[in-house]
Every structure is written in C-alpha cells, then in structure tokens.
Amino acid sequence: MGDEEDTGKPRVLQMVRAEGADKSCVTFVLHNEDHTLGNSLRYMIMKDPEVEFCGYSITHPSESKINFRIQTKGGLSALEVFQKGLEELTDVCQHVLSKFEASMEAYKAQKDVNME
Amino acid sequence: MAAPGGVEEMRSRVVLGEFGVRNVHTTDFPGNYAGYDDSWDKEKFEKNFRVDVIHMDESTLEFDMVGIDAAIANAFRRILLAEVPTMAVEKVFVYNNTSIVQDEILAHRLGLIPIRADPRLFEYKSEEDECDEINTLQFQLKIKCSKNPQAAKESSDPNELYINHKVYSKHMEWVPLGSQADNLNADFRPVHDDILIAQLRPGQEIDVLMHCVKGIGKDHAKFSPVATASYRLLPEITLLQPIEGEAAERLKKCFSPGVIEIQEIKGKKLARVANARLDTFSREIFRHDDLKTLVRLARVRDHYIFSVESTGVLPPDVLVSEAIKVLMGKCQRFLEELKSIQRK
Numbered sequence: 165m166g167d168e169e170d171t172g173k174p175r176v177l178q179m180v181r182a183e184g185a186d187k188s189c190v191t192f193v194l195h196n197e198d199h200t201l202g203n204s205l206r207y208m209i210m211k212d213p214e215v216e217f218c219g220y221s222i223t224h225p226s227e228s229k230i231n232f233r234i235q236t237k238g239g240l241s242a243l244e245v246f247q248k249g250l251e252e253l254t255d256v257c258q259h260v261l262s263k264f265e266a267s268m269e270a271y272k273a274q275k276d277v278n279m280e
Numbered sequence: 281m282a283a284p285g286g287v288e289e290m291r292s293r294v295v296l297g298e299f300g301v302r303n304v305h306t307t308d309f310p311g312n313y314a315g316y317d318d319s320w321d322k323e324k325f326e327k328n329f330r331v332d333v334i335h336m337d338e339s340t341l342e343f344d345m346v347g348i349d350a351a352i353a354n355a356f357r358r359i360l361l362a363e364v365p366t367m368a369v370e371k372v373f374v375y376n377n378t379s380i381v382q383d384e385i386l387a388h389r390l391g392l393i394p395i396r397a398d399p400r401l402f403e404y405k406s407e408e409d410e411c412d413e414i415n416t417l418q419f420q421l422k423i424k425c426s427k428n429p430q431a432a433k434e435s436s437d438p439n440e441l442y443i444n445h446k447v448y449s450k451h452m453e454w455v456p457l458g459s460q461a462d463n464l465n466a467d468f469r470p471v472h473d474d475i476l477i478a479q480l481r482p483g484q485e486i487d488v489l490m491h492c493v494k495g496i497g498k499d500h501a502k503f504s505p506v507a508t509a510s511y512r513l514l515p516e517i518t519l520l521q522p523i524e525g526e527a528a529e530r531l532k533k534c535f536s537p538g539v540i541e542i543q544e545i546k547g548k549k550l551a552r553v554a555n556a557r558l559d560t561f562s563r564e565i566f567r568h569d570d571l572k573t574l575v576r577l578a579r580v581r582d583h584y585i586f587s588v589e590s591t592g593v594l595p596p597d598v599l600v601s602e603a604i605k606v607l608m609g610k611c612q613r614f615l616e617e618l619k620s621i622q623r624k
Contacts, residue, residue, distance in 0.1 A: 207351035211320035213310035257608040271333035
C-alpha cells in the first residue's frame with residue numbers, strides 16, 4: 165500500500181476495522197506521526213472512563229506512521245472518542261500556551277522593574 | 281506531602297530506592313484506584329496547572345511546568361528538538377574551492393551554521409518549487425587569501441604573514457532575493473560571527489553561493505532550533521526521623537551543596553532539608569547504612585523543570601511557544617481530516 169492516495173495527496177489518516185468488528189474497536193493509522201502525538205493522545209484518551217483499551221505502536225523504524233488502537237466499552241464509537249481526545253489535547257495545549265505566555269510576560273515585566 | 285508507602289505516594293511520587301526506582305509509570309487512569317475519580321477533568325487541570333519562569337537570558341530559559349503528565353511534557357520537549365522549524369543552508373553552489381577543505385565537507389560545515397532569520401517569515405520549499413523570496417535565503421561566501429606585504433621578514437605567525445587566511449561565518453554575505461531587501465527590518469546573517477569555516481594559504485580561494493531553506497530537526501539536526509531542551513522532575517528529600525550531631529554532618533556531605541542545612545538548637549546540631557531542588561541524586565547516602573533508612577529520596581511526578589537552550593535563531597521563550605503551537609497544529613490536522621472523512 166503506497167502513501168499516496170489516488171488524488172495524489174499524501175495520506176494523513178486511515179481507519180482499519182477487523183472483519184466482523186463493530187465501530188467500538190478501530191485501529192487508526194496516523195501517517196507522519198510518532199511518540200510525540202501518539203503518547204500524548206494516548207494519555208488523553210486513556211483518561212476517558214468509557215475507554216476499555218488505548219495503545220499505539222510504531223510499525224517499523226523506517227516507516228513514519230503509527231497504529232493507534234482504541235477499544236471502547238458499551239458500543240461507544242471509537243471515532244467519537246478519538247475526536248474527543250484530539251479536542252481535549254488541543255484545549256490542554258491552548259491552556260498551557262496561555263499560562264506560559266502570561267508567566268513569561270510577568271517575568272519580563274518583573275525584570276524590567278528590577279533593572280530600573 | 282505524600283506519606284511514604286501510601287497510595288498517594290504511588291500516584292504522585294517517583295521513589296528512588298537503593299535497588300531501583302519505584303512508581304515510574306503514570307497510573308492515575310480511571311478504574312485503577314478505588315475511591316479516586318481519575319477521568320479527565322478540564323477545570324481541575326486548569327486550576328492546578330502552572331508555569332513559573334525561573335531564569336531567562338538571550339539564549340537560555342529555565343522554567344517549571346507543574347500539573348501536567350509526562351506524555352504531554354515530553355511531547356513539548358520532543359517537538360523543541362525535532363519539529364520547530366528554522367532556516368539552514370541546504371544547497372551550496374561551489375564556483376571555486378581551492379582550499380584543502382573538500383567541497384562536501386565545506387557544504388556540511390556551512391549547513392551547521394545557525395542563521396539568524398525568523399522562520400515564520402518563510403515557507404517550506406518543496407523539490408519542484410522554484411527558489412524565490414518566500415522560501416529561500418541566499419548567502420555568498422567569496423574570499424581569497426594572499427600574502428601580507430607588510431609582514432616582518434622573520435615572522436612565522438600566520439596571522440601576520442597572510443591576509444584572509446581564516447574564513448569565518450562573518451564573511452558570509454546576505455544576497456537578497458526579489459523583494460527581500462525592501463523590508464527594512466531584514467538583517468539576515470549567521471548568529472555568530474566567529475565560527476571558523478576553513479583556513480586558507482596564499483593563492484587559495486573559496487567562492488560559493490548558498491541557499492538556505494526552512495526545515496525541521498526531524499529531517500536534519502542542522503534545523504534543530506535548540507542546543508539542548510530537557511526536563512527533570514523536582515527532587516523531594518524527606519527526613520523520616522530527626523538526624524542530629526555527627527550524623528547530621530555526614531548527611532549534609534551526602535548531598536549537593538545547599539541541599540541539607542544544619543541548625544543549632546540548644547547547642548545540638550539538627551539536620552534540615554533546605555533546598556531539595558539543588559540535588560543531583562548522587563546516591564552517596566546509600567553508602568551509609570545508618571543513614572539510608574532515615575531518608576526518603578523521591579521526585580514529584582508532575583513537576584517538570586524545563587531547561588531550554590536556544591542556538592540563537594529565536595529567543596528560547598518563542599521556541600517554547602512555537603512548540604506548543606506545533607502540537608496544537610498536529611491535533612488540528614487530524615480533526616480536519618476527520619471532518620473531511622465524515623463529509624464523504
């Protein structure tokens with residue numbers, strides 16, 4: 165399987181479901197990603213009490229993609245959980261960014277006061 | 281503070297024992313601990329999370345990030361090393377090189393020189409793209425070595441005998457492309473003026489043209505914006521019993537300077553932990569059989585002491601902000617992809 169779709173656009177995301185499995189067990193293939201997104205997203209999704217299992221693996225060192233597996237309890241859609249995880253991770257980043265920039269600003273202001 | 285041996289300790293501390301490190305992994309997931317609600321709580325996170333800036337100058341930044349998991353703190357560190365873009369020399373056109381440095385070695389050395397140019401002003405250049413003002417920065421290095429006619433006859437000092445015999449990064453000259461020169465703020469040059477690129481002897485010359493492009497450290501280390509980006513967990517040292525007299529003096533010597541302080545109370549010497557942050561965990565304490573049972577060494581699981589050293593391309597605080605934005609961008613990329621799949 166090539167990394168190019170028919171349209172010539174590089175692949176970003178694929179969803180693989182085993183034969184006979186329902187929508188609660190899905191393996192997502194995230195192209196061009198590694199532990200950076202894999203582990204932080206796994207953490208966010210594991211925090212969801214509706215998730216039975218979440219894990220990822222790097223298929224091969226020379227392939228830049230990860231297999232990201234989600235299994236949910238009670239027939240909840242794995243796709244929804246995946247989406248929720250991404251949204252929550254975005255919120256976390258947003259909060260970290262605003263707190264970091266506020267602290268940086270305060271530090272610089274304090275430094276200027278000390279200089280005078 | 282978490283009591284030794286309890287559930288709270290298992291959840292919030294990494295314990296450094298004599299024969300191994302305990303409670304290394306994050307375990308606070310829903311269903312793991314009875315009586316705890318470990319599901320994701322945005323409000324709780326936002327209330328507990330904080331960032332304290334300890335020190336910053338032009339190239340280094342030290343700050344504490346408290347109330348976050350290793351998975352996310354590590355993502356920021358990994359992105360700082362490998363995914364925050366910078367500009368670096370990618371193509372070298374050698375018109376003449378009669379120095380003893382071979383063309384490919386010279387090209388490699390030029391690639392590693394940090395270029396002071398804000399990568400946010402540029403776009404990535406793909407293989408098919410033509411070089412233009414938005415994706416490429418051009419530099420020229422044209423230098424020839426000659427004999428110094430004013431040199432004293434008996435001199436053997438190369439600095440006196442030759443002119444231009446040392447080629448430094450300051451000799452790299454920016455050649456504006458298209459409208460780049462119209463921007464008055466534009467001042468593109470190497471971060472350091474005194475990086476030695478090659479040495480020449482009279483008659484030898486280097487004449488090369490360089491194209492800098494935007495790239496990330498994952499592709500080549502020359503694009504990495506940091507010299508180092510690392511974190512450590514905040515140390516926590518707990519004295520389980522009062523330690524007095526000669527034992528207190530010995531305890532003090534087991535740790536880095538400033539960690540243990542000795543107080544004089546009613547003529548007795550009493551040890552006290554003054555500043556655990558300074559400790560490096562040398563494990564010297566485990567060589568003292570009488571002391572090792574009286575002290576607990578641990579690290580606070582969610583307290584990250586980040587240290588970021590920029591190469592000088594961008595200030596270190598900007599690099600951290602950019603790294604956080606990169607992680608957000610990754611999430612957005614997949615959220616958009618999900619949207620387009622659902623539309624189909």
